[in-house]
Amino acid sequence: MHHFALWVAAGGIRGTMIGIKRLADELGLSIGTVSRALNNRPDVNDATRQRVKEAALRLGYVPNQSGRSLRAGQTGVVAFVMQTGHEITGHGDTFIMGVFSGIQTALAKHRLDLVALLCPSDEDAEDYLKRMVSRGFADGFILSSTQHVDRRIDFLAERGVPFVTLGRSSSDAGQPWIDTDFAGIAEVSIARLASKGHRRIAITVPNDETNLGFVFTEAARSALHAQGLALDPELIFGFVPNEASGYDIASRLLALPDRPTAIILLNPGLTIGLYRRLIEAGVEPGKDIAVIGRDSPQSPFLSPRLTYFREDLDSLGIALGQALLASMPRFAKSYPSGVVRQVWPSELIEGESDGLVIR
Amino acid sequence: MHHFALWVAAGGIRGTMIGIKRLADELGLSIGTVSRALNNRPDVNDATRQRVKEAALRLGYVPNQSGRSLRAGQTGVVAFVMQTGHEITGHGDTFIMGVFSGIQTALAKHRLDLVALLCPSDEDAEDYLKRMVSRGFADGFILSSTQHVDRRIDFLAERGVPFVTLGRSSSDAGQPWIDTDFAGIAEVSIARLASKGHRRIAITVPNDETNLGFVFTEAARSALHAQGLALDPELIFGFVPNEASGYDIASRLLALPDRPTAIILLNPGLTIGLYRRLIEAGVEPGKDIAVIGRDSPQSPFLSPRLTYFREDLDSLGIALGQALLASMPRFAKSYPSGVVRQVWPSELIEGESDGLVIR
């Protein structure tokens, strides 16, 4: 049986932590020599180095991060900042996981670790970031869900902290960013719909100040213009990034006196809610209305098959990671100079959901 | 215009970092007094304390984390450990975000920060954890996706590091855990199906060594036994936690000479893939086969409506956070003693997908 009565971890972290001093004692060496041996400094005997490394491995010694970063002024950590709850919501977990994976492959070359910083939903995003930066939590930051005006960007730039953003912003401190190619999405989808005779095309934009809403609205406007169409304000549907919002949008759309014949869903989460509501109303996607969406784990499995835009998230993550590395003084030399500010292409996966042709 | 040519962050982190020394100089005080003032120690004049706090706020001073944790031997950080890619996959992002939110409310009382540690998919999970623990990254750890035998548990217990696991394991070091009530899910769903006349009920279990597969298999076996039924090995479908796997399971199921009349999906991601494949084959969920699933953001919007089990993730997260706090020496006194090892109840949401009645 186990000691159910009082399970309080024995010594906390420090209790059993094995430090460089302990390792040095074990070897009969000074801590200086041990440190140099482990860090592959030139002025240490090869035999000694082997001996030290062997002992370190045997005793499970790993340099204490606090000590190291205090001395070096750097942490070896890169932080991806997101907000609990309302962040990647609607994209499904594969979105963020794909990006993470890419970032990590970029960071691995320099033995940097990626962690996700979770801003509580009841704390101000800017305050939280300030706290984390000032505390010296990481050597570089990756910001997501960038706002139209985003004071976090100004703050980081002013502090001289290396950072990149996933998503551009009108707050521009000259920092690198990578963003979805919303212009491309607008052009391709609207041209496609227009060629099928659609003239009333609805779009969806976030309800809040997320910057992509501004970007996409403009992109859609000019794409429509290029087809000789106008953007009807009545056909701009605000959303929050979840499934219920898609359901709600469908309701509003169906209630319209002059219904659109097509809709472009900017957020993947919307799709299934919209589908559900349409089906309830006996309106079949692809047959009675055209729907174009974004990628999510569910996208390939919807019935009727969804037409959607897909991005290569892994390579996006790699680019994002490299952009950050290029702006970190230590690593900049290994990367081409010049700020990365790049829209990332989307590929159109053709399904049945936009099959409707207006004669 | 901006300086596009060479955007390398100015001084890195340290360059502009304002430390306690700087703050003390500014105030004409010693660093000791400043520190005491900020930490609400009794032996400092109230007027001085106000002056210090005001100046700290004005200058944006935040104690450097490395210095602080080096001195105190604690970091003020709790780490949720997950694996990039294969972790929460299939559950949708609301699952993990709900849990995070709960954990954070529990931690907020003690001003602890929650971060997510992302083990790269190409690194061994145990090695990664060892690295993070030894480096002193956090004061406490929350492990997820526990394996049937999970050496991480033994390691943490041996090191005396406070930790809890989300999901039990056969590796038992007496640590606290919280897990889904798989027995309850098995009993309720199987009793429900049996009462509708089902006798060939298929179940799904993870392909890998994830512990919940072992737990659920046994739970299902005894729940079936209670209904006078047996668990047919042919009706145990292995899965990986994603949508494509659900599609695949449906294919295998349809190809069976003696098809099951019902299936229980243990992972939410499977559902939509299974639905898709069934619909392709002209087999309608709820009419031609009974399907019971788990909660995901999509669950309420599937057609036909899914019958599924839902958990209150926020309260689960709170309990998980409190369990961890109770095992941390600093905070244990604020929490009831006794190890938390708890299965978390699920609620059945009735839909149409299990409507099929066998006469």
Place this chain on the structure above:
DNA sequence: ATCGTTTCCGTAAACGTTTACGGTATTATG
């Protein structure tokens, strides 16, 4: 006025690293 308390603050050590510097053997050079 003396002495004991209390209040407040400065000093310095410690946490675990890394690294500049200096010192002692060892080897090379004349």
Place this chain on the structure above:
DNA sequence: CATAATACCGTAAACGTTTACGGAAACGAT
């Protein structure tokens, strides 16, 4: 053999905090 160069290692300072300790005022009581 004497000297210079080299190889290797120990010493100590520094990073930014927190906190035990001690000291100097200010205050209270006798």
